[in-house]
């Protein structure tokens with residue numbers, strides 16, 4: 001039995017990596033599988049929400065009943081997220097957005113000319129999608145509940161607490177190591193102003209259901225249900 005904890009809510013989820021082009025055939029990405037974000041989208045739909053899943057390039061089936069929008073770069077992901085956030089009441093940012101992109105993507109394939117001279121890449125910083133939406137009017141007025149994720153290799157609690165404040169979100173979820181990329185299970189640390197709660201290691205879909213139940217209580221506390 002799945003209680004419809006998010007009935008009437010509009011949930012926006014970002015998931016997977018982004019892909020930042022170097023030229024038409026090359027780019028920079030990361031090892032995010034998208035599994036946690038897809039599990040959260042599925043759990044939110046099970047809980048009765050209308051769900052939009054903005055996904056970077058991943059090889060995962062779309063959860064049943066979920067509206068999926070495929071994007072590539074961080075800039076594409078930001079545009080899609082800003083668009084769908086207009087109506088959303090909950091935003092869960094699980095995407096592993098590239099921090100930097102090549103300053104200029106070459107229009108043609110960069111050729112190896114045999115001289116042994118290697119190209120030099122310079123980078124510019126990508127927009128922070130979570131921070132952008134968390135600072136929007138809708139989030140500030142309490143109409144958009146924003147949830148961030150953090151994958152840290154050390155000092156998870158301190159880093160997650162600092163990240164929660166830096167991003168300006170009420171709830172920051174830490175992936176408890178070791179590296180969770182691509183795995184089917186995970187353990188989570190829920191970090192809020194009121195304290196910290198641990199969700200023990202189990203499948204990502206069960207964790208997603210628990211996280212959705214937690215978020216439903218928090219949004220109800222903010223008078224949104």
Ligand code: C5P
Pocket residue numbers: 014074093094095096097098099126127128129130131147148149150151163
């Ligand atoms: O700063 P860091 O990348 O560790 O923050 C992780 C959190 O911020 C995740 O929720 C991620 O989806 C989000 N994020 C984002 N846009 C970025 C970088 C991170 O939405 N450019």
